[in-house]
Amino acid sequence: MAKGFRRLPGFRDFAPEDFAARAHVFEVWRRVSRCYGFAEYDGPPLEPLDLYVEKSGREIVGQLYSFRDKGERDVSLRPEMTPSLARILAERSRSLPKPIRWFSVPQLFRYERQQRGRLREHFQWNVDIVGEEAVAADAEILAVALDGLRELGLTDTDVRARVSDRRLLTALLRALGVGEAQTLDAFTVIDKLEFEDPERSRERLANEVGMSPEGAAELLSLLAGGLGDVSARFPGRADVTEAEARLREYVAMLEAMGLGAYVELDLRIVRGLAYYTGIVFEIFDRRRGLRAICGGGRYDRLFELVGGSPLPAVGFGMGDVVLTELLREHALLPDATRSVDYYVVPVSAEERPRALELAHALRVRGRSVTYSLRQQSVGKQFKMAAAQGARRVIVLGPAELERGMAVLRDMTSGEECDVDLEELVEDDR
RNA sequence: GUGGGCGUAGCUCAGGUGGUUAGAGCGCCAGGUUGUGGCCCUGGAGGUCGCGGGUUCAAGUCCCGUCGCUCACCCCA
Numbered sequence: 001m002a003k004g005f006r007r008l009p010g011f012r013d014f015a016p017e018d019f020a021a022r023a024h025v026f027e028v029w030r031r032v033s034r035c036y037g038f039a040e041y042d043g044p045p046l047e048p049l050d051l052y053v054e055k056s057g058r059e060i061v062g063q064l065y066s067f068r069d070k071g072e073r074d075v076s077l078r079p080e081m082t083p084s085l086a087r088i089l090a091e092r093s094r095s096l097p098k099p100i101r102w103f104s105v106p107q108l109f110r111y112e113r114q115q116r117g118r119l120r121e122h123f124q125w126n127v128d129i130v131g132e133e134a135v136a137a138d139a140e141i142l143a144v145a146l147d148g149l150r151e152l153g154l155t156d157t158d159v160r161a162r163v164s165d166r167r168l169l170t171a172l173l174r175a176l177g178v179g180e181a182q183t184l185d186a187f188t189v190i191d192k193l194e195f196e197d198p199e200r201s202r203e204r205l206a207n208e209v210g211m212s213p214e215g216a217a218e219l220l221s222l223l224a225g226g227l228g229d230v231s232a233r234f235p236g237r238a239d240v241t242e243a244e245a246r247l248r249e250y251v252a253m254l255e256a257m258g259l260g261a262y263v264e265l266d267l268r269i270v271r272g273l274a275y276y277t278g279i280v281f282e283i284f285d286r287r288r289g290l291r292a293i294c295g296g297g298r299y300d301r302l303f304e305l306v307g308g309s310p311l312p313a314v315g316f317g318m319g320d321v322v323l324t325e326l327l328r329e330h331a332l333l334p335d336a337t338r339s340v341d342y343y344v345v346p347v348s349a350e351e352r353p354r355a356l357e358l359a360h361a362l363r364v365r366g367r368s369v370t371y372s373l374r375q376q377s378v379g380k381q382f383k384m385a386a387a388q389g390a391r392r393v394i395v396l397g398p399a400e401l402e403r404g405m406a407v408l409r410d411m412t413s414g415e416e417c418d419v420d421l422e423e424l425v426e427d428d429r
Numbered sequence: 430g431u432g433g434g435c436g437u438a439g440c441u442c443a444g445g446u447g448g449u450u451a452g453a454g455c456g457c458c459a460g461g462u463u464g465u466g467g468c469c470c471u472g473g474a475g476g477u478c479g480c481g482g483g484u485u486c487a488a489g490u491c492c493c494g495u496c497g498c499u500c501a502c503c504c505c506a
Binding site (some may be wrong): 242320380 | 496
């Protein structure tokens with residue numbers, strides 16, 4: 001490694017091969033978004049620090065890529081898109097027809113120690129429906145995310161969405177005697193359930209949430225099963241019954257869309273961010289080696305918290321880093337071998353003006369054309385043509401030019417024929 | 430933020446117990462003559478061995494620090 005300038009840690013260069021992968025992912029994201037009727041938006045990559053401090057929760061605030069600018073403003077590179085969305089919509093949501101379907105592919109920044117799949121910068125596909133509280137909006141959002149992955153070539157054997165509902169969890173906690181003040185503490189324990197020893201979880205539910213041993217045991221057994229007998233266990237609780245019905249409807253909608261094989265109920269999912277209020281989901285690599293590819297859910301309070309008028313909302317974020325790694329493992333990235341339609345070979349300096357003329361005429365018609373920038377031997381020029389992945393080579397020599405002709409060589413078959421120069425430009429296939 | 434591992438040419442890596450001008454393969458560049466590529470042959474460029482100290486007659490090789498990468502924790506995308 002030469003001295004001089006080094007890339008900042010956690011940031012990436014995108015040489016053509018890498019850029020091709022990124023462009024491919026972005027194209028699919030945008031195409032799928034539009035298929036679902038979402039419109040693209042963006043905001044500034046730098047925002048006032050306050051936008052995040054007040055809302056995002058301490059975990060994120062500790063990772064903000066923030067500093068003071070020359071105008072003495074405390075600013076931060078955006079660590080997530082949702083606050084910007086809320087800020088933008090706070091100003092104009094009233095004049096927009098509901099539901100608002102917006103998506104974005106912002107580059108986001110977090111100042112944290114980098115690791116595989118976790119950098120200081122990444123691109124994230126954000127899709128949100130704002131202004132609709134019907135559960136169909138929740139289903140729509142997960143469907144977009146799943147179709148994005150499906151369009152990239154991942155199947156239900158590669159990835160799965162684990163879905164849960166904070167309202168159902170809250171209702172269950174109430175039914176088991178956990179008060180509102182302890183709800184978030186309970187979520188914290190639930191979030192760790194699958195990584196922690198059950199005995200330890202029971203202790204934490206007792207000590208940190210104040211549940212009785214029986215209550216803790218019952219909660220654990222409820223969460224371990226599917227949706228099975230949840231409402232049967234609490235026949236009198238309307239909140240439980242209602243939340244359960246909504247979750248069932250949600251799953252039924254995804255099944256109706258043909259995405260049922262991707263979806264799995266798992267009440268242990270609560271998501272880290274504090275602002276979620278309803279159905280939440282995370283999409284994982286089935287083989288589990290990688291982290292979550294995507295996470296999202298309903299956040300009906302956020303707009304009020306940011307100072308706007310209350311608006312129900314549901315959305316997700318999908319990062320490009322882990323996703324691209326996964327696609328690479330599954331050989332789902334297009335090969336980035338560059339190629340050109342034509343490589344023009346002037347035999348000697350005499351033919352160069354005609355070569356330039358021909359190249360330009362073809363380029364104007366949308367063909368990709370290159371030629372050697374120096375006059376070299378024909379053999380050398382053919383080497384370069386091959387190296388650049390030219391599909392065809394056009395040889396211009398004195399003998400052919402005299403007749404207004406050129407030699408056209410197909411580089412894959414090796415076949416050669418004489419062609420009329422004008423016809424070549426007019427109707428190249 | 431805490432702990433472990435690693436750091437030699439653009440890439441992948443060799444370089445027992447410290448000893449002269451640091452190597453290979455791939456890639457790159459130039460030739461193998463004047464009108465034909467992907468093979469082959471020949472030659473070449475490219476490294477202050479991450480950086481800075483220290484031990485030693487002598488360090489890529491040992492010690493310390495630092496930076497970077499990486500894994501786990503934390504947390505999340």
